[in-house]
Amino acid sequence: MRGSTPRNVAAGLAAVAIVAAAAGCGDNKDGGSGDSAKTADGAISMHGVQPQNPLIPGMTTETGGGKIIDYMFSGLMRYPAGGGNPEKLAAESMETTDSKVYKIKLKSGMKFHDGTPVNAKSFVDAWNWAAYSPNGAPNGTFFNEIDGYKDVHGEDPDGEGPKKAPTPTAKEMKGLKVVDDLNFEVTLSAPFSIWPTKTGYAAFMPLPESFFKDTAAFGKKPVGNGPVSFVSWQDNVEVKLTRFADYSLDDKVKVKDVTVKLYQQDSAAYADLQAGNLDFMEQVPISALAGQKWKSDLPDRAIETNIPTNGIIAFPLYDKRFQNADLRKAVSLAIDRQLISDKIFFGSRPPADSWANPSTPGNPSASCSVCKYDTAEAKKLLEKAGGFSDEMVFYYNADSSHKEWMEAVANSVRDGLGIKARAEGVPTFAVFRQMIDERKMKGPYRAAWQQDYPDVENWVGPLYVTGGSSNDGDYSNKQVDALYKEGTSAKDLEGAHAKFAEALKIVDADVPSVPVYVYKSQAGFGTRLANVKVDHVGELDISAVELK
């Protein structure tokens, strides 16, 4: 039952939780109809799931803990709701002339929840800790652009175990330099124009000195610098947060207490939401979406938002049978995306039409020329590719709700191309991921990508560049790699985005994978709340919310 919801799809399957510096949106002043006195000592509750890792920014890779880290920490940048370019949060300024050396100045007067000051050292030490490989932080790879990263992060020499990664030669990255209390300088090993955007991601949050004294204790009782501070964490029951009185940035929360209730089944949370025992749920259960039932269950209390995640069918390009681009194009053209969106997802996940998410800054719109449904063209391309004589098996992990749409894809391809095709489930996500990691997939398989930070670079780099972190089909095109490099070393974002758009044109000709649909979140809230807004990943904006 768990794992049958879109939330968990995103949690377990779609990359890492995207984490905004803080969920704030200071410029939203409309629709406020709350009672300010009630709000000032009011408490709200929201749906959550038990965090799977210690509550440490560098350790948190899933949405359960990601949400809490998100609320508790404020990073250099924040990502505005509804997409768009990031804004400065803890950073006063971030200057560069060559996209290689960044001079960062922090806002003054910021404090951690334990009262200690947030300074340049808090950032530099936190980043060094996460990047240092013996600490085993899953988010350590986010620092790979910084000069000296290779000296602190050892990797398994043959890339697949069982050999151990060598112990690194240094403990600190030489590209990080503290200038004074509020200033520090970051030198990258090569120019990377998107780097400031990246610093809004959870892995880049500052950490107080107490963290380095006892990391294990910190993971159970974290101390952040965000608008809410930690009160308690009762396993499988709830995490309590409260307003941080000394918070100095502009995304202060108006309510006093925030409780994240840890549910195992979203149906229980949905029943609580309808009965008034829960104030906010970022994703209603799939069963409530059928026939738009959730909108009648929650009159005027339903919010639908785009979230930056795509559902994808990936090809194992290491398998000879899938190395012909025309075949891959034929498969893509034979998928009736509209029908799948309407019938399987009840319209809650619209068809994909571009190689990145439509809301991503820098995404060239409708860039995918093979994302339409055209069986005549598909058959022609299949013939050109020499046909496909084997049975095409589409793989998915059966522990989450992918069966229906993957079967629809297989049937669509079978009927559209006139070949044998079916869908087959792999028992669990872990086994599925292992097959992918070991490059043992024998057919096209389900994938998803949720951007870590809002920029088209976070799609081109991980998915289409040779050796990208989620380029699991081993797609490789020298032109794409070269354009990506030109883009990342461009002087400004516009120049970078132009290069990435060019790279995506080549991707469009190669079709290394097939975008199928884009995700939307369907959130619901209780009658007590006013001024409810959701952030860029569909979570509640706790800075805006008020009580009636």
Add this chain to the structure above:
Amino acid sequence: MGRYVLRRLLQLIPVFVGTTFLIYWLVWAVPGDPFAGKCGERRCPDAYIDKMTELYSLDQPLPVQYFKYMSNLLQGDFGTTFGGQDVGALIAAAYPNTAKLAVVALLVEALIGLTAGVLSGLRRNGFLDNLVLVSTLFLLALPTFVTGFLLQWFLGVKLGVIRPTVSAEANFSELIVPGFVLGSISLAYVARLARTSIAENRRSDYVRTAIAKGLPMRRVVGIHLLRNSLIPVVTYLGTDLGALMGGAIVTEGIFQINGIGRTAYRAIVTKEGGTVVSVVVILVLVYLFMNLLIDLLYAALDPRIRYE
């Protein structure tokens, strides 16, 4: 009696070691690297996998791992989850809730089931008897999750007479509906078992003798008939309590009760091998002791049974 108990207790040791080893072996033998799916749609960094493998001694041979685990366990250390929480604390927080729920469910079964069974057994083929037969058939046909969702929606959301989910404190009053849901199927069994047993013994010689002696009906039923008819029912309730103590994954899930079933289920889904083993170790112990207790209870109910 004392020797019998001692022998049974000694027998528990090999059973305990055997079952825990099997479980330990099975849990870690489940296909799929436990850390492969931890980083979403990308490969986890080697640094992370190396550290976790070392932390859980997964690079050592299985008997060594098991031995390490057991020696920690015997010192009261249940290990930690991948997230760093103490498994012993998780179990300590969850178990009282499961026990409370089990007691409520057992009371529901015993009170409603026995009353219905005795009444219908005494007046066979009457209106009440038919009512009990039909309604228990209905309960038996409904899976727990249907009863659960139905009552949650109807009483919790539609009518608003109960909270749809149980709070963190899990008070007894909140557990009545979940307890009824959990006990509903067993309730039907208890009613039917009691009914048949009563109906059978109703015609036996000793009951007829008791009636012929002129004993009041209340005494005949309450003392003579009931005590003898209860043996199969008590056996059933006893084993059922053992099962209930093992947690109720479905009911605990629907009503958001922080119990042992939910803890075990969560651990299985997230591939927390250590947690699964620790929970199951506790369950094995509980089950073994429950069985012993039931066997001893027989002797108390039926003087013909003696343990040497």
